[in-house]
Amino acid sequence: MQHPCIRLLRWLIALHLCIGLAIAAEISPSTTDPQTASLQQLEQAATSLDAMRKALDDTDSADTLQTLSESALQSKRDADSAVAALEPLLKQLDARIAQLGSVADGVEESPEIKQQRKELSQQHSDLDSAIKRGKLLSVEAKQAVDSIEKIRTQQFNAQIARKVESPLSPSLWKKFAADIPLDLQRIHGLIRQGEASFNAAIAQHGWKIPLLGTLAALMLMFPLRIWLRTLGRSFAASERAPNGRLRRSGLAVWMLLVGTALPGLASMVFIESLRFIDAIAPRLDLVADAWVKGMFVAAFFLSVSASLLVPKRPSWRLLNIDDEAAPKLTRLAWGAAALTWFSIMLNAVDIAARTSAISSVALDGLIALTYVALIMSVLVVIKKQRQRQQVIDREKAAQNPQEHRPATTSNWLMFAWLGGHLTVLAALIAALIGYLNFSVFVATQMVWITVVVLATTLLMKFTDDFFGWIFSADSRIGQGIVMGTGLKSSRLEQIGVLLSALGRVCLLLLGMLALTAPFGNSSSLLALTDTLTKGLPIGDAVLRPMTIVRGLIVLIAGLTIFRTLQHWLVETYLPKTELDIGARNSISTVARYVGITLSALWTLAALGIGFEKVALLASALSVGIGFGLQAITQNFVSGLILLAERPVKLGDRVRIGDQVGDIRRISVRATEIQTDDKSTIIVPNSEFITKSVQNLTMDGALGRIAIAFSVPLNTDIVKLREVLLGLYAEHEAVLATPAPAMYVDSINGSVVNITSFGHVSSSRSVYSTRSDLLFGLLQRCAEQNIALVAATDIHLVRDPESSAAAAAPASQTP
Numbered sequence: 001m002q003h004p005c006i007r008l009l010r011w012l013i014a015l016h017l018c019i020g021l022a023i024a025a026e027i028s029p030s031t032t033d034p035q036t037a038s039l040q041q042l043e044q045a046a047t048s049l050d051a052m053r054k055a056l057d058d059t060d061s062a063d064t065l066q067t068l069s070e071s072a073l074q075s076k077r078d079a080d081s082a083v084a085a086l087e088p089l090l091k092q093l094d095a096r097i098a099q100l101g102s103v104a105d106g107v108e109e110s111p112e113i114k115q116q117r118k119e120l121s122q123q124h125s126d127l128d129s130a131i132k133r134g135k136l137l138s139v140e141a142k143q144a145v146d147s148i149e150k151i152r153t154q155q156f157n158a159q160i161a162r163k164v165e166s167p168l169s170p171s172l173w174k175k176f177a178a179d180i181p182l183d184l185q186r187i188h189g190l191i192r193q194g195e196a197s198f199n200a201a202i203a204q205h206g207w208k209i210p211l212l213g214t215l216a217a218l219m220l221m222f223p224l225r226i227w228l229r230t231l232g233r234s235f236a237a238s239e240r241a242p243n244g245r246l247r248r249s250g251l252a253v254w255m256l257l258v259g260t261a262l263p264g265l266a267s268m269v270f271i272e273s274l275r276f277i278d279a280i281a282p283r284l285d286l287v288a289d290a291w292v293k294g295m296f297v298a299a300f301f302l303s304v305s306a307s308l309l310v311p312k313r314p315s316w317r318l319l320n321i322d323d324e325a326a327p328k329l330t331r332l333a334w335g336a337a338a339l340t341w342f343s344i345m346l347n348a349v350d351i352a353a354r355t356s357a358i359s360s361v362a363l364d365g366l367i368a369l370t371y372v373a374l375i376m377s378v379l380v381v382i383k384k385q386r387q388r389q390q391v392i393d394r395e396k397a398a399q400n401p402q403e404h405r406p407a408t409t410s411n412w413l414m415f416a417w418l419g420g421h422l423t424v425l426a427a428l429i430a431a432l433i434g435y436l437n438f439s440v441f442v443a444t445q446m447v448w449i450t451v452v453v454l455a456t457t458l459l460m461k462f463t464d465d466f467f468g469w470i471f472s473a474d475s476r477i478g479q480g481i482v483m484g485t486g487l488k489s490s491r492l493e494q495i496g497v498l499l500s501a502l503g504r505v506c507l508l509l510l511g512m513l514a515l516t517a518p519f520g521n522s523s524s525l526l527a528l529t530d531t532l533t534k535g536l537p538i539g540d541a542v543l544r545p546m547t548i549v550r551g552l553i554v555l556i557a558g559l560t561i562f563r564t565l566q567h568w569l570v571e572t573y574l575p576k577t578e579l580d581i582g583a584r585n586s587i588s589t590v591a592r593y594v595g596i597t598l599s600a601l602w603t604l605a606a607l608g609i610g611f612e613k614v615a616l617l618a619s620a621l622s623v624g625i626g627f628g629l630q631a632i633t634q635n636f637v638s639g640l641i642l643l644a645e646r647p648v649k650l651g652d653r654v655r656i657g658d659q660v661g662d663i664r665r666i667s668v669r670a671t672e673i674q675t676d677d678k679s680t681i682i683v684p685n686s687e688f689i690t691k692s693v694q695n696l697t698m699d700g701a702l703g704r705i706a707i708a709f710s711v712p713l714n715t716d717i718v719k720l721r722e723v724l725l726g727l728y729a730e731h732e733a734v735l736a737t738p739a740p741a742m743y744v745d746s747i748n749g750s751v752v753n754i755t756s757f758g759h760v761s762s763s764r765s766v767y768s769t770r771s772d773l774l775f776g777l778l779q780r781c782a783e784q785n786i787a788l789v790a791a792t793d794i795h796l797v798r799d800p801e802s803s804a805a806a807a808a809p810a811s812q813t814p
Contacts, residue, residue, distance in 0.1 A: 035089055035127070038082040042134050045078035049141055056148065065155075069148040076141035083134040090127045096120055160441055163434045167365045172358070179356040186353040193281040201279035213273020217266040225262040229255060236316075242475065246465040248316050252307040253462045256455065259303030264296035283352050290348030297344065298337040301447075304455050305333035318458065325385040332378055336447050339374065343367050343444070365436045371443030372427050379420045419446060449515060456511035463503040471496030547607055554606040555599055562595025585650040585666060586643040593668060631686075638685035639668035648688060648695055653763050655694040656683060662764075676767075696763040702735070703763035705770045707777070710751045710789040717744070717752065720786055724756055727776045733769045734758045751789045 052071045055064070097120050100113070109117075165172040202210070235241055236251040271288045274280050280288050310317045311326040321329065346367075350360050423446040431439040472478045473489035482492060569591055574584040643666065648654055652663050654673065661675040671688065673681045687693075696703075711720060721742050728740035740758040747753070760769050781788055 034085055038085040039130055041078050041082040041085075042130060042137065045075040045082070045134075045137050045141070048078075049075045049137060049144065052144060056144075065148055065152050069145055069152070072141045072144040072148065076138050076145070079134045079137040079141060083131055083138070086127055086131050086134065090124065090131060093120060093124045093127060097124065160438050161435070162437050164361050164436055166432055166434045167362075167369075167436070168432060172362065175358045176362040179358050183353070183355040183359045186355055187349065190281075190283060190349070190353045194284050197281035197284070198274070198279045201274075201277040205277040209273050209277050210279065213270050213276075216273075217270040220262050220266040220269065225258060228258045228262070232258070242469045244465065244469060245461075246469045248318060249458070249462040249465045251316060252310075252318055252458055255307040256303045256458065259306060260296065260300045263299035264292065267292050267295035287345070287348045287352050290344050294341040294344040298341040300455075301333060301337035301340060301451055304451050304458070305330055308454055308458060309333075318461065322385055322388065324388070325381050328381045329378065332374055332381070335374055336371075339367065339370055340444070340447070343440075361436055364440045365431055368427055368431050368436060368439040368443050371440070371447065372424055372431075375420050375424055375427075375443065375446060379417065379424070382417055382420075419450070452511055452514045456507055456514075459507050460504050463507065464500045467496040467500040467503065468493075471499070551603050551607040555603040558599030558602050559596070562592075562599060566591050566595060581650050583646070583649070586646060589667065590643055631684075635669045635685045638689040639666070639670075642666055642671070642685055642688055643668070648693065651697075653696040655696060656687060656691070660696070702738075703760040703766040705734070705758045705760065705766055705773065706755065707757075707770065707773060708745070708753070708755045709777075710748075710753050712787050712789060713747070713750045713752060715752065715786060719784065720754070723780045723784060723786070724754075724777065727773055727780065728756075728758045730776075731758075731769060731772060733760050733765050733772075735760060 048071055052068050052075070056068055097117075100117055100120070167173075232251055232254040236247050236254075241247050241250070271280070271292055275288070308317070308319050309321060309326045309330050311323075311330045314323055314326070317326065346363060349355075350363075423442055427439045427443045430436070430442065469475055470477050471481070471492045473482060473492060478492055481487065482489065487495075566588055570584070570588045574587060577584075579587070642648065648663055648666075648671075650663055650666060653660070654663060656673070659673065659675060659681055661673040661681060663671060664674045664680070665672040666685075668685070670682050670684050673683055675681060707724075711717075724742050725740055728734045729736075734740060735758075738759050740756065742754060742756040745753040745755045758769075758773070760766060778788075780786075
């Protein structure tokens with residue numbers, strides 16, 4: 001007899017070789033052609049579907065029905081996969097047959113062509129039949145899944161609606177007392193079978209494997225679990241942990257994972273070590289599976305409560321629970337976990353020992369009443385916390401009534417309070433009138449829904465905090481993304497928000513799947529998931545989720561590559577050239593839109609959408625472009641003309657209509673013009689192509705200063721000319737070439753109209769230079785006693801003698 005360790009070693013080596021051969025077969029070219037493999041897959045699906053139908057006629061167990069439903073669903077997947085693989089082969093055959101063409105009348109084909117045409121026709125017929133068969137198998141498998149789910153729903157409804165005697169009835173407990181001795185004998189017989197199998201296995205294989213399994217389970221359960229929990233707390237409290245809310249939510253998720261996985265894995269290791277030496281009796285296999293399932297569920301309950309309540313560390317608590325309520329709720333969570341584990345084990349033992357129905361009903365009633373007591377205890381704790389919070393609010397309001405704001409009640413507390421009262425009422429009424437199964441179902445579902453909702457809420461908080469930290473401009477990763485891609489901080493935060501929303505949607509779907517698991521409808525949801533994963537058909541192409549993800553990755557990669565290229569052009573290459581800023585702007589703008597176009601085409605290719613479909617879509621949109629999008633198309637084409645011909649360029653000063661300003665940006669749709677008051681005008685590009693535009697700075701155009709004024713007719717014009725031209729010469733902004741000039745424009749009555757001109761290097765300097773010259777002209781004219789003609793003033797001058805005569809009588813009046 002070989003030693004158990006040697007057997008285990010050989011088994012691991014054989015498993016390693018099998019995995020290696022499987023990987024090698026996956027990597028190496030397959031010797032079976034795709035058509036044969038698909039046909040074999042169809043045969044396997046048909047065989048599995050027939051076996052499922054035969055087994056369905058001989059079973060009514062809920063677990064067996066679940067297995068058959070999964071088998072039918074797998075047959076549907078195989079049939080759909082085979083059809084998807086055969087359809088391209090059929091299209092290839094159609095193309096080959098089309099190349100041969102039709103047989104012309106009166107033309108005799110060669111024997112080789114006839115034989116090839118015959119073979120292709122036979123292959124086409126076989127493929128077409130296989131595809132039709134696969135589609136039929138898929139439909140039949142879907143109908144089988146629906147039929148099984150209908151049977152399971154009927155069984156579930158019948159079980160829930162089953163009525164027995166009330167727990168208040170003495171007859172129920174008399175029957176229970178009468179059946180207890182026989183049930184205990186059955187349980188003792190089950191225990192004896194287990195002992196016999198265990199003793200026989202130990203006698204044959206020894207204690208080493210069970211002891212190793214027990215030791216490994218204890219190591220997972222205690223030292224490793226405690227060490228990982230301590231490690232998580234130490235990291236969350238250290239400076240290496242991210243700042244913000246992610247510290248608390250990340251630690252809570254870590255505690256949830258460690259607290260759920262390690263106890264379940266410990267129980268699994270222990271059970272598998274016993275199964276390895278065949279120490280578990282066949283009738284106890286169900287009990288062993290229930291042990292593992294119960295440990296996972298109970299550990300999940302305890303981990304959710306521990307990660308959210310944190311009774312010993314209030315600063316890390318995520319729920320709005322005070323220090324007095326947190327320990328009490330934690331103890332109640334322990335009670336709910338223990339009761340759930342006990343009910344799972346009790347159900348498995350009842351099935352394995354084949355105990356009487358009356359015993360199962362009575363124990364279910366006791367379990368239901370215990371669940372009700374736990375829920376009522378939770379409600380009492382929540383109520384007392386609300387009362388304490390109200391007292392605190394009243395005290396704060398009395399101390400500072402103006403600034404006090406009453407504390408808001410948490411949403412999950414209100415949900416638990418309302419759902420708990422309804423559950424207690426429904427469970428008690430159902431139990432008292434005899435619907436014990438319904439009472440147990442309502443109570444257990446309330447506990448399960450509460451735990452799943454709390455776990456989903458925790459994971460959603462962690463998702464928001466995680467993506468908010470990853471795509472934050474303050475984090476190292478966010479800074480690296482900004483430096484690598486050139487994204488703005490706002491865009492980076494938007495990406496984080498979108499990914500967080502996507503994660504929340506996925507978590508909601510997982511939460512719904514977890515909530516429906518006790519109803520036994522997981523197969524229906526999986527079937528719906530398969531339907532969604534088939535993708536969205538667009539013509540001959542099908543957009544599947546993975547295809548969409550690949551398209552998004554290609555789009556992001558393409559935009560990043562072309563954005564990097566544009567940044568290199570603008571910052572590195574173009575400044576080294578002799579091009580002006582307008583030409584550089586045109587090149588960078590065209591490069592940007594070319595990059596966007598190529599990225600879009602690359603993405604369409606990754607999605608499997610050919611260019612012929614894009615052309616078809618463009619032709620379909622041409623009518624809409626011709627009517628509804630005519631102005632946008634006109635501006636787009638005008639923008640391309642502006643970038644190519646450059647009648648105006650970046651930095652030019654233009655006059656369009658009554659507006660004058662500098663061009664700051666030219667895009668393919670509109671041009672931005674900044675006026676002298678620093679406001680911005682958005683002008684459609686078509687305005688620059690279809691209307692007259694004055695470019696004040698094109699080809700280095702100079703700015704001209706015009707000063708017009710009038711002097712009296714007796715003014716010394718020569719002296720005035722010297723003063724004015726001297727002012728032009730003294731100002732540093734006025735150019736010597738073309739030389740300033742003064743002209744006598746006209747002589748009108750007693751005034752002489754003077755006009756003078758000077759030039760500056762830019763039209764932008766005209767206004768300020770003209771103002772300086774006018775200041776200087778007024779100052780020099782005052783110094784040289786040169787009069788400037790002003791507006792006509794009318795003064796009434798009275799005769800002095802008549803004024804004195806009129807004043808004399810007035811002075812003599814008494």
